[in-house]
Amino acid sequence: MATYINNNFDLGSDAISEVHAMKFGLVVSTWNKDITDNLCDGAYKTLLKYGAKDANIKKIEVPGSFELIYGCKKMQNREVDVVIAIGCIIKGETDHYNYICESVSNGISQLNIINDVPIVFCVLTDHNIQQSINRSGGKHGNKGVESAVAAIKIASIK
Numbered sequence: 001m002a003t004y005i006n007n008n009f010d011l012g013s014d015a016i017s018e019v020h021a022m023k024f025g026l027v028v029s030t031w032n033k034d035i036t037d038n039l040c041d042g043a044y045k046t047l048l049k050y051g052a053k054d055a056n057i058k059k060i061e062v063p064g065s066f067e068l069i070y071g072c073k074k075m076q077n078r079e080v081d082v083v084i085a086i087g088c089i090i091k092g093e094t095d096h097y098n099y100i101c102e103s104v105s106n107g108i109s110q111l112n113i114i115n116d117v118p119i120v121f122c123v124l125t126d127h128n129i130q131q132s133i134n135r136s137g138g139k140h141g142n143k144g145v146e147s148a149v150a151a152i153k154i155a156s157i158k
């Protein structure tokens with residue numbers, strides 16, 4: 001799933017022209033906070049860059065990625081056009097990583113099916129902290145930036 005093969009993250013002019021009226025919800029896990037802060041910052045600055053109004057960007061924090069599901073559900077009810085779920089799950093010594101990754105991806109998928117406000121998945125699922133650093137403003141870019149572009153695109157479809 002390497003994004004350098006087919007990243008598809010350029011915005012068309014139609015989407016850009018609608019951004020100023022769009023409302024965005026950022027739901028940010030504070031587990032591995034240095035990483036998620038960088039992802040959030042990348043997303044936030046990208047939304048502003050394409051014309052989003054600061055007043056139209058809401059943010060809530062949740063303790064860990066597992067709580068992103070509930071946080072996103074609440075955010076879907078707060079009159080936003082699209083939600084970005086931001087988290088960083090790093091593999092440890094046990095199976096916990098697998099349970100959290102599976103729960104979060106399934107939970108957010110379910111919310112996308114059940115509710116009409118789309119949720120973009122900006123959750124790193126890494127084997128070590130270096131992989132997370134590389135993807136939150138390091139040598140592999142910032143997945144928060146890519147997620148903001150995806151959010152604008154899916155909101156413009158809506």
Ligand code: DLZ
Nearest residue numbers: 029031063064065066067087088089090
């Ligand atoms: C408990 C836990 C662990 C071990 N690792 C992570 C992680 O790498 N990334 C993350 O976002 N959250 C982690 N958590 C916290 C869980 O997501 C959750 O907050 C707790 O299990 C409480 O429900």
